[in-house]
Amino acid sequence: MDFETIICFEVHAELGTRTKLFCDCPIDYDALPNHQICPVCTGQPGALPVLNKRAVEYCVRAGLALNCAINPHARFARKNYFYPDLPKGYQISQYEEPLCEDGYLVIPGDDAHPYPVGIKRIHLEEDAGKLVHASKSFESADYSLVDFNRSGIPLIEIVSDHTRNPVRSLQEARTYLEKMRQILRYIGVSDCIMEKGQFRCDVNISLRPRGGHDFGNRTEIKNMSSFKFVLEALEYEIRRQAEILESGGRISQETRLFDETKRATISMRGKEDAPDYRYFPEPDLVELDIDSVFIEAIRQDMPELPDQRVKRFISAYGISQNEASLLTRDRQTAEYFEKCVPHCRSCRKLSTWIAKDLFRLLKEKSLPIDECIISPRDFGRLMDLIDRGEITDGIARVVLEEMFETGNPPELIIKEKKLQPLQEADVIGSLVDQVMTGNPETVARVREGNHEPVNFLIGQIMRKTQGRADPKKVREILQDKLGIS
């Protein structure tokens, strides 16, 4: 049987505000446990929440970036449930009238066309504390401790819509999540570092026969701590559901957990055990009036988004779609590229050198681009040196590595390391002679009319000069001496 997969995400992103959502406690991921707490975020009896305006702004910013309508009246609600990391016994969240509704995120669909995935809502809520167990799990631990540093950190929950262009495949799921994370980072609302729990997601999956209109029963999967596990869980779950449906079974609507060691999803609770959160409007906070001036100010302040930037890079700098995408993968890279542009003649050379060679160096050292010590001016000058044929690509690569290590300008490195190009015809000529003498059989074959090994001979000559010789000149002289052209 052929199935359609329908995937919905609930993405949670911790906002990068300076202070928590309802109190003045600073947010510091490196602080000692229970050192960033106060009566409000630990739910002391009698303490009351006061809303962080910056968090509202960030949520609206995310809403605008994801093409949502911003609600002029938003409300907070209490989500009631018992859990030891939740000091008040309820989480302040939003239920009716969330800040943002009805948006979309455009991803490249599986059919290679742009595919706008529907976003149902984005709401603002507080994070819970963190449990630290005396052994591996809650169940087997003798005791557990609660760290409230995380309690009250603002989160946005971005819920995708199963009725409007849901994600349909693993590939789309990957792209959706990557794109989502890229945008949230771009607009500066969250660092989205998954290992720090700043970017988490739950997934809803259902299958239906291709072309069908009714939705099948869905399962919700929780507890995936990395991108890789999200995709593994999805893959597992799609296969599990397909097998059940193919053998004539029914999917039971349930919540499942991803088990990282078993690499499988396991049932956590059925529909009948689904908690009743008893949402009701939060009486300790007043209704939020979001006026158009506030929204416009945020819109004005919005940085260029990745898709817009790709388009602009292609048209303004004449670079390829692929390189434009690579250069706009994050804001810092795109900004670095644009800072280099005024210092060199060829944007295409620049884009290739950043996307290939600089990325490789950054990856080797696992450094973010903001920590690259090469000044945009020096990077640009290096490009021009290549462009004017003053150094070869091979030399440039050596120079770039040195620049990356020391931050010195390219001219200085070339001078100190004696990397000036070898141009003199007599010097090259004697090298050519040496190589021809050393490879008599190859030379004979060329002379017999097989021109294939010419490049091999050029490589031999280049190696003798450590790449310093001008390859064009080498070819000229070699061909001349071989009597071919």
Next chain:
Amino acid sequence: MELCDWSAYDLGRLLRKREMSAREIVESVLERIEERETLIHAYITVTRDMALEQADRADRLLAGGGDIPPLTGIPIAIKDLLCTKGIKTTCASKILADYVPPYNATVVDRLFRDGAILIGKTNMDEFAMGSSTENSARGSTRNPVDPERVPGGSSGGSAAAVAAGETIAAIGSDTGGSIRQPASFCGIVGMKPTYGRVSRYGLIAYASSLDQVGPLCRSVEDCALLLNSISGHDRKDSTSVDMPRPDFLQALDKDLTGVRIGLPGEYFVEGMDSAVKEKVMEAVSFLERNGALVREVSLPHTPYAVSTYYLIATAEASSNLARYDGVKYGTRPHDDFEDIIAMYHEARSEGFGREVQRRIMLGTYVLSAGYYDAYYVKAQKSRTLIREDFSRAFEDVDCLVTPVSPCLPFKLGEKVAEPLQMYLVDIYTVSANLAGVPAMSINCGTVDSLPVGLQIIGKPFDEETLIRVAHAYQRLSEGSTVE
């Protein structure tokens, strides 16, 4: 009359003239506590040493002259649900028996800022749920007027302490009548200010959208004095209103001429003790004779007030009290549980009293899927109608006058077995909380030596009219034939 029986207003004047010391006042109050507390049981904690220390500090300040804060040297008792840093705050509950807050409620900070002396934390119905102070895990408080009877509730300890001379004035909280009804039962003055007038920061919540902190005292002057201190915007409470606070003492000087008083017909119906009704009507005639204009008004949705109140209050309470689960808050009976669910069960079953458990269950039901619309949403609609009743009535009158309670102070144990009967005691007081309007209770005489309270209800943020009418009534009726 001993020092402990004086009003804060008069004591303040004498202190400033250095005719007595703060220490003498505190000692007099502590002596009265020694004499009466065993019988009355108004307090959960008496902060004796701290009070004496604060008194000495007040005396040094007074000796130095200069700028003396308005409540300097005045002993105040505080209901045991307002957080006091380093001092147990129990809500009269077993589950908070050992709770010591790390911070002061804003109201407490403001009283301290103005020089008040904390004399102790008063008894109450557990988590402010009750109308008689019989729902206290620490035992009932008795009415100083007649110790066989209840002092009302839930701020019964605060009212009894004021009435017995065990403090000069007190602070309580009012969610459905919890200041006004005990003030009425004990023959003193009590006010529930407009919702948003006084910060709730540090008030341990019962029902957040209804709770309001207010004073219980011996005179309307004291009420104005205390209200001056505790009211005003607080950025730590988002529901506190950012508007300038008037000087409530100014309202004392105005007479009754031209004040338009409304009598809501719905408040004078069957079910009320006829002697109570008679006393209230006498007070109304007295106000009219002294220049007020009295007319009938209608608050047609009054019959829905009690049920509306119990739906909203219990719904909010079920959520507010969720934090007492034995993890971070709430006494954990022991440390040997099968699992976390068992711990929640035992901590909450053992920690909460019967009435609190009843209301948590009611409220949980009200908010549950499938019942939410029928109960919670409907109650909110009804609340809007009740609020609109008041707005309409206030188009024609400046304030409303009603009884506080349909009955006289009843005997201990009399209504304990009948929760619904107990709920009906709130019939005249809950509407002001639902509408968020200010309301005040003053004594208007006695029936069989038991005090009767007169309720004055005002427009939002117009406590001044309440103070004006109440003070004029008290001043004019002193020595007149109202008794």
